[in-house]
Amino acid sequence: MFHIEPAAYTGGTAAFGHNGNVGTSNGSGNLMVALEGLRKRWPKNLPLQPLPSVAWAKQEPTWKGANPQVIESALKRAKTRPSGNWFVFAASRDIGTDKPFGRHIGGTELVAWRDENRGIHIAPGACPHLGAPLDKAKIECDTLICLWHGMPLGPKGRPGWRPFPAFDDGILVWVRMDDLGGEEPTPVPIVPIRPPADTSVDAVVTLTGICEPDDVVANRLDPWHGAWFHPYSFARLKVIEAPTDIDVPDEDDRFIVDVTFRVSRGIGVPVRAEFVCPGPRTIVMRILEGEGAGSVVETHATPMAPGPDGKPRTAVIEATVASSDRPGFRMARKVAPLLRPAMGWTAARLWKDDLDYAERRYELRSKGL
Numbered sequence: 579m580f581h582i583e584p585a586a587y588t589g590g591t592a593a594f595g596h597n598g599n600v601g602t603s604n605g606s607g608n609l610m611v612a613l614e615g616l617r618k619r620w621p622k623n624l625p626l627q628p629l630p631s632v633a634w635a636k637q638e639p640t641w642k643g644a645n646p647q648v649i650e651s652a653l654k655r656a657k658t659r660p661s662g663n664w665f666v667f668a669a670s671r672d673i674g675t676d677k678p679f680g681r682h683i684g685g686t687e688l689v690a691w692r693d694e695n696r697g698i699h700i701a702p703g704a705c706p707h708l709g710a711p712l713d714k715a716k717i718e719c720d721t722l723i724c725l726w727h728g729m730p731l732g733p734k735g736r737p738g739w740r741p742f743p744a745f746d747d748g749i750l751v752w753v754r755m756d757d758l759g760g761e762e763p764t765p766v767p768i769v770p771i772r773p774p775a776d777t778s779v780d781a782v783v784t785l786t787g788i789c790e791p792d793d794v795v796a797n798r799l800d801p802w803h804g805a806w807f808h809p810y811s812f813a814r815l816k817v818i819e820a821p822t823d824i825d826v827p828d829e830d831d832r833f834i835v836d837v838t839f840r841v842s843r844g845i846g847v848p849v850r851a852e853f854v855c856p857g858p859r860t861i862v863m864r865i866l867e868g869e870g871a872g873s874v875v876e877t878h879a880t881p882m883a884p885g886p887d888g889k890p891r892t893a894v895i896e897a898t899v900a901s902s903d904r905p906g907f908r909m910a911r912k913v914a915p916l917l918r919p920a921m922g923w924t925a926a927r928l929w930k931d932d933l934d935y936a937e938r939r940y941e942l943r944s945k946g947l
Contacts, residue, residue: 656861667700708726783925863877
């Protein structure tokens with residue numbers, strides 16, 4: 579699903595039992611009566627709103643709306659959009675000037691490093707001499723020095739070893755791989771519109787699933803599962819608009835959702851959000867109305883090398899970019915390094931569930947089911 583920490587609030591989430599019911603304490607009867615009275619008097623213009631106590635199994639079912647054909651059609655349309663052969667490689671913060679960073683994309687071993695001006699470079703991850711792993715190399719004067727025999731490998735490359743086009747958008751690092759993408763290449767990737775860097779806080783989380791990129795994108799194109807599969811984070815979810823036709827103009831190809839982010843057991847932040855796919859391996863959730871309007875969650879699915887079992891692996895690289903015009907959020911930005919681990923933990927918790935979804939989808943597809 580998706581999550582943005584409500585812009586000025588970073589409270590804990592509710593405690594849920596194995597059946598998804600909200601936990602209650604002894605003497606809860608009187609408390610619930612008091613809370614019900616409080617809910618009726620609560621000002622509607624506040625970003626924090628009380629949530630009614632509803633057992634997980636008593637939610638309104640969403641399975642009728644989650645039409646498999648609607649999800650599959652949206653996925654097929656996303657796959658027709660150009661990417662320019664750009665793949666998200668890693669979070670910008672993961673790549674420093676002190677040591678190289680390695681990752682496989684589409685079965686190709688890659689290494690990334692920065693020069694003294696923090697310029698980004700990405701190249702084949704095996705030394706052209708005898709195949710040493712270059713993510714173990716040393717960086718000297720903007721050049722990789724192979725540990726095995728000292729071969730220097732710089733940004734200009736050498737015969738048999740040529741760097742790939744790379745792009746750092748400030749939050750994510752991208753690499754262009756024309757043989758893997760097979761499209762008309764573009765000079766830069768299609769980076770989703772984000773809140774300005776000087777008014778936002780961002781965090782990136784990376785996880786790996788036994789699935790293909792399509793399975794990750796399909797998960798995000800099913801917003802109906804949110805409050806059922808993630809009751810600890812979402813409540814009162816309703817899909818307001820979904821593209822039900824097979825052919826849909828790009829400007830109408832989006833899902834609009836009303837949902838409440840849980841801040842605690844009985845308190846949440848209601849928002850309206852949209853889901854769009856600007857490319858074949860990217861889906862963006864953007865808050866349209868409510869607290870944190872303009873904030874985005876970008877989910878990028880990057881194919882990796884198959885695992886030891888021969889099954890595909892996909893990196894889910896998700897960037898949360900939160901913004902708000904509230905004074906409290908300006909204060910929160912000053913402690914952004916302290917907020918990022920909490921934001922990352924929340925996203926990772928959701929993706930532990932969602933990777934179960936994506937991996938199950940891949941498993942069924944691989945069996946022809």
